[in-house]
Amino acid sequence: APQLNGYFQQVDALADAFIERLRQAVAIPSISADPARRPDVVRMAKFLESELIKLGAQVELRELGRQPGSDVNLPPVVLARYGNDKNKRTILVYGHYDVQPAEKSDGWDTEPFELTVMPDGRMCGRGATDDKGPVLGWLNAIQAHQAAGIDFPVNLLMCFEGMEEYGSEGLDDLIYEEAKKFFADTDAVCISDNYWLGTERPCLTYGLRGCNYYNIEISGPGADLHSGVFGGTVEEPMTDLVRILSSLVDTNGKIQIPGIYEQVAPVTPEEEGLYDDISFNMETLYESLGSKTTIYDDKKKTLMARWRFPSLSIHGIEGAFSGAGAKTVIPAKVIGKFSIRTVPNMDIEKTNEAVSRYVEAVFKSLGSKNTMKVYPQHTGMWWVASPNHWNFTAAAKAIERVWGVKPDFTREGGSIPVTLTFEKATGKNVLLLPMGSSTDGAHSINEKLDKRNYIEGIKLLGAYLHYVAEEPME
Amino acid sequence: APQLNGYFQQVDALADAFIERLRQAVAIPSISADPARRPDVVRMAKFLESELIKLGAQVELRELGRQPGSDVNLPPVVLARYGNDKNKRTILVYGHYDVQPAEKSDGWDTEPFELTVMPDGRMCGRGATDDKGPVLGWLNAIQAHQAAGIDFPVNLLMCFEGMEEYGSEGLDDLIYEEAKKFFADTDAVCISDNYWLGTERPCLTYGLRGCNYYNIEISGPGADLHSGVFGGTVEEPMTDLVRILSSLVDTNGKIQIPGIYEQVAPVTPEEEGLYDDISFNMETLYESLGSKTTIYDDKKKTLMARWRFPSLSIHGIEGAFSGAGAKTVIPAKVIGKFSIRTVPNMDIEKTNEAVSRYVEAVFKSLGSKNTMKVYPQHTGMWWVASPNHWNFTAAAKAIERVWGVKPDFTREGGSIPVTLTFEKATGKNVLLLPMGSSTDGAHSINEKLDKRNYIEGIKLLGAYLHYVAEEPME
Numbered sequence A, B: 001a002p003q004l005n006g007y008f009q010q011v012d013a014l015a016d017a018f019i020e021r022l023r024q025a026v027a028i029p030s031i032s033a034d035p036a037r038r039p040d041v042v043r044m045a046k047f048l049e050s051e052l053i054k055l056g057a058q059v060e061l062r063e064l065g066r067q068p069g070s071d072v073n074l075p076p077v078v079l080a081r082y083g084n085d086k087n088k089r090t091i092l093v094y095g096h097y098d099v100q101p102a103e104k105s106d107g108w109d110t111e112p113f114e115l116t117v118m119p120d121g122r123m124c125g126r127g128a129t130d131d132k133g134p135v136l137g138w139l140n141a142i143q144a145h146q147a148a149g150i151d152f153p154v155n156l157l158m159c160f161e162g163m164e165e166y167g168s169e170g171l172d173d174l175i176y177e178e179a180k181k182f183f184a185d186t187d188a189v190c191i192s193d194n195y196w197l198g199t200e201r202p203c204l205t206y207g208l209r210g211c212n213y214y215n216i217e218i219s220g221p222g223a224d225l226h227s228g229v230f231g232g233t234v235e236e237p238m239t240d241l242v243r244i245l246s247s248l249v250d251t252n253g254k255i256q257i258p259g260i261y262e263q264v265a266p267v268t269p270e271e272e273g274l275y276d277d278i279s280f281n282m283e284t285l286y287e288s289l290g291s292k293t294t295i296y297d298d299k300k301k302t303l304m305a306r307w308r309f310p311s312l313s314i315h316g317i318e319g320a321f322s323g324a325g326a327k328t329v330i331p332a333k334v335i336g337k338f339s340i341r342t343v344p345n346m347d348i349e350k351t352n353e354a355v356s357r358y359v360e361a362v363f364k365s366l367g368s369k370n371t372m373k374v375y376p377q378h379t380g381m382w383w384v385a386s387p388n389h390w391n392f393t394a395a396a397k398a399i400e401r402v403w404g405v406k407p408d409f410t411r412e413g414g415s416i417p418v419t420l421t422f423e424k425a426t427g428k429n430v431l432l433l434p435m436g437s438s439t440d441g442a443h444s445i446n447e448k449l450d451k452r453n454y455i456e457g458i459k460l461l462g463a464y465l466h467y468v469a470e471e472p473m474e
């Protein structure tokens, strides 16, 4: 096992400096959704660049050109390399330096862009956990190695983007373009941009569901009508739409479309056994849900429903009345929106076809004179990695060393599309290694990162790189 | 029959002056929905006041106080009396001097607040037909009588409001308060604020449907959820809502709620005969609809569905995703909005109970853990008057005299709530006497009033008052 005590001691010794670094980062309101804040996003990229240069990394701010449909440029991607030793492995890490919008008036207890450290260790501020804390984690790990006089165990490639919270415009192209250039010597990828399943046990994430998002468009009259004048005389698109939407899924979440469950990989006894040990309980779920309106009352069924079975959610309707109050409109054209979370071994095309076939049959059964179109608005593939790869075993050993427990091996119900892009572009194993916990409230008011998760997380990132250097490579 | 030729000649002679008066009125953008335009609405009231004073009427601008929820005053109601002869009948007329919003950029071919007279006689401008043309019709009728030196046949009470397009706030209270005061000697009421059924035959309207507007509120989680994290594990309020909405009505407009059709007055053979002669054809309907997506292909069934049978329309959903694009939200609380158009002899309370009972039973059958509430957001009674009353027979004779045809006796599918208020408050017969035609496009871009409808309409209003003076009173 690697000698890590000197490194760990320096992380503890530098804790205040690392919190100060996070304070400086949080103070830059790098909100990517708002073009007016673009100068702050760029300022954040320059802050990272200057910090990385001080640590001796090579850095490039890669411009991505104009943001489509706007008159501002996209923020640059920060590409950096620390170490270039042919005898070391090369790990590519990804994170994002942009943040979700936040205003005190949204209900924050503290100023969102002033990192506030509470007596209980919560460090509150926008971006603290998503994703400035983890991004700075890599810089802090470098610094602590230098302070401890310990050789850095790998070559580190860094890719930090500034547009993640607003669609990662331009990133995929850059990754594919650099796969055989800047990222060419990558041996494995590590992404720190998700969360523990709970608050106590660290986890490693090896799977994500995909997402197929569908529109059902129904139109009839040439323009919106008044229900007093036309109610009872025309076939209303909304009547047809709610009938179709009601045929997709039942209250218990069972998808009614034939050809979906048939594609799902069967549960093996081995997989089923994995769920028993996972640190997760329904009480914590009820708390984060704010209600007890779950479909299942037990942990295993709930986790399986979230990670390894598809689900269908109806999100809303475009074109209908959606305001407060009362409007007596007959909408002329309505677009129902729903999505299916996909899992192994579902196929995007096969799923699209099953949806089209079913929705068209239901619409036909209505005998309506209206016009119906159903089509995918976007699709994204599920992702599952092998948790037996050295990238994962190294991380698991690092977790045991730092936290004294074996990690949960988890999947996520949502999608992190860049994961699949890195896997495809580099052909290498990708590991999701979270720093924050389930109560951090990324995207919510009072976002926080616990001081413990930040400091131990820095130790973990460094330890992970040391174990990577020691793992036998297949 | 009354001597009307001198009056008609003066209406023709003054046609340009009457169009000029309409031009001045249209030029005042008296948009009641926008508090910032309130000074223009008040300016319109003062314009009417000054025109009425010039004609020798007594006028009062009655203030209604602060607009609830805003920091501006409601526009005044213009109350006026022309003539106070105990030996004459007294007719109370109602109209509104406010208009719908309009901007050239909405797609108007002309400036909405500049009256533009086209070579084919269309007079385009916001408010031309709804309702400034009809309101000025009464003033023009007075002026033409004076020019012809013909004694005005009745005492005319006028009630012109400035808030009709935004809820008629405060008007009902005023009507009830003045019923035994300013409106005390009213013998009958005439409202000119609706339209012919088509473009060729004038009509008299003796019925309106009512409207019960319902909310179905379903809530589960404490806040909106991400479908990646929670899809498949929680019972989603949208799933329940679309199932309930889909159970209300079918594609052919048939209401599925027991206890609705049971309340509808049966069709008598006499009533059925009325429909054959009505000037209405499906081609015109298809044109105004912009499609052929009607439930029925024949005139009689279509008119009956619009006038004398209830209908149910689903208007939209509050709280769900309603924008363009894709959002993977699981809405925590959604409110479905639908309304039922009511007809004789439906009872508001009985209908509310039938809706509650049915929706609650459907929700119960879902076995959902979510919470559901169903309640009426507002209700308004249907209205039917006797078309055999002297108020109607006088108007029918006037139409034959001016237009040379017998009028259609029509109902409307929509509601004009002030009609019922006047009937209840005064206890007198109310007549709806439209000036414009079905193609006028009130509330749309390119609103217009045909010059022919305006000028002949002024003749009609005057003629109606002469026939009123001659009718035997029961």
Ligand SMILES: [Zn+2]
Residues within 6 Å of the ligand: A096, A130, A131, A164, A193
């Ligand atoms: Zn993130």
Ligand SMILES: [Zn+2]
Residues within 6 Å of the ligand: A100, A130, A165, A442, A443
């Ligand atoms: Zn985020």
Ligand SMILES: [Zn+2]
Residues within 6 Å of the ligand: B096, B130, B131, B164, B193
């Ligand atoms: Zn009107």
Ligand SMILES: [Zn+2]
Residues within 6 Å of the ligand: B100, B130, B165, B442, B443
């Ligand atoms: Zn109107």
